Amino acid sequence: MTGASFWIYLAILAGTTYLVRVIPFVAIKNKIENKYVQSFLYYIPYAVLSAMTIPAVFYSTDTRLGAVAGAVVAVIFALKKKSLTVVAVAACVMVYVVEMIL
Amino acid sequence: MSGIPIGLGYLSVSFTFGIMAVGTGLYWWQATIISMLTVTSAGQLAGIGTMIHPGLYMEMLISQITINIRYSFMSISIGQKADSKFKGIYRWILGFMMTDEIFGVASSRKSVSRSFFAGLCVFPYLGWALGTLVGALLGEVLPGSLLSALGIALYAMFIAIVVPEMEKSKPVIVVVLIAIIMSCGFKYLPILQGVSTGIAITICGVVAALVGAVLFPIEEAES
Numbered sequence: 001m002t003g004a005s006f007w008i009y010l011a012i013l014a015g016t017t018y019l020v021r022v023i024p025f026v027a028i029k030n031k032i033e034n035k036y037v038q039s040f041l042y043y044i045p046y047a048v049l050s051a052m053t054i055p056a057v058f059y060s061t062d063t064r065l066g067a068v069a070g071a072v073v074a075v076i077f078a079l080k081k082k083s084l085t086v087v088a089v090a091a092c093v094m095v096y097v098v099e100m101i102l
Numbered sequence: 103m104s105g106i107p108i109g110l111g112y113l114s115v116s117f118t119f120g121i122m123a124v125g126t127g128l129y130w131w132q133a134t135i136i137s138m139l140t141v142t143s144a145g146q147l148a149g150i151g152t153m154i155h156p157g158l159y160m161e162m163l164i165s166q167i168t169i170n171i172r173y174s175f176m177s178i179s180i181g182q183k184a185d186s187k188f189k190g191i192y193r194w195i196l197g198f199m200m201t202d203e204i205f206g207v208a209s210s211r212k213s214v215s216r217s218f219f220a221g222l223c224v225f226p227y228l229g230w231a232l233g234t235l236v237g238a239l240l241g242e243v244l245p246g247s248l249l250s251a252l253g254i255a256l257y258a259m260f261i262a263i264v265v266p267e268m269e270k271s272k273p274v275i276v277v278v279l280i281a282i283i284m285s286c287g288f289k290y291l292p293i294l295q296g297v298s299t300g301i302a303i304t305i306c307g308v309v310a311a312l313v314g315a316v317l318f319p320i321e322e323a324e325s
Contacts (some may be wrong), residue, residue, distance in 0.1 A: 014139035016166040022197035025177035039315035045209035048307035053104040057257035062250035074258035088107040091258035096251035096252035
């Protein structure tokens with residue numbers, strides 16, 4: 001793709017993405033006191049992350065079995081309170097090993 | 103440190119984006135510029151899908167806002183945790199890097215400082231830009247088995263964030279289950295399959311958190 005069209009598309013793509021992120025970040029300065037809003041904001045990370053993870057995690061590698069094995073390892077390591085990095089590496093290793101065997 | 107696994111995960115995702123972008127007819131430098139200025143997976147993929155057709159500027163605008171609106175909620179959430187120095191120009195600059203994964207890690211902290219957030223962003227940004235560049239230039243170079251294993255890294259991190267909180271709090275278990283059931287609905291129910299991933303995640307997240315807030319409002323500010 002050449003010409004002005006690309007740059008216009010790029011400006012819209014990058015511009016809207018940036019503003020959607022930054023405007024609420026900059027505009028809402030005060031601590032929110034309302035307990036329902038507070039609770040909503042407390043729950044939203046876990047809700048969003050869960051929705052992003054399941055079922056997508058089961059399709060994140062070449063084989064379904066590898067992905068399931070990796071996810072199970074991740075849950076086990078997470079229950080043992082391992083750090084994010086350790087959980088991620090353990091899951092990757094598990095997927096790699098399972099897919100080698102298959 | 104937490105930025106490294108995100109960066110690694112981004113390498114493989116943006117690598118794929120690089121390959122796909124060149125596949126739709128973009129030049130390698132166009133794919134790389136898109137990644138360097140946008141840093142969002144679903145939005146960029148939808149974006150190059152729109153770019154193939156000439157003149158759909160309004161469609162680009164509307165689809166980008168709906169796919170990315172989840173970032174607004176994330177920014178509000180992190181804004182509540184930002185410490186007193188993390189304001190003004192720092193929010194204008196660092197807010198650019200509010201991705202799903204960076205949000206995930208930052209939200210696992212009680213308080214977020216600007217230096218922590220900035221440090222967290224370095225590897226993901228490099229990973230995202232470099233992955234796109236390499237993907238666009240070289241195509242399939244890494245062995246598939248390695249790419250496949252890296253594909254799970256981001257999700258493993260999400261699991262590492264959510265599971266410990268489920269152990270601590272019953273309401274979180276309920277919220278998580280609602281989100282998962284809805285998310286599976288968007289994936290498997292034919293009537294909902296047309297909804298884009300970004301919008302589906304936003305709907306699942308907002309509904310589940312709303313139900314949580316109404317059923318189990320938190321009395322003390324513990325978050």
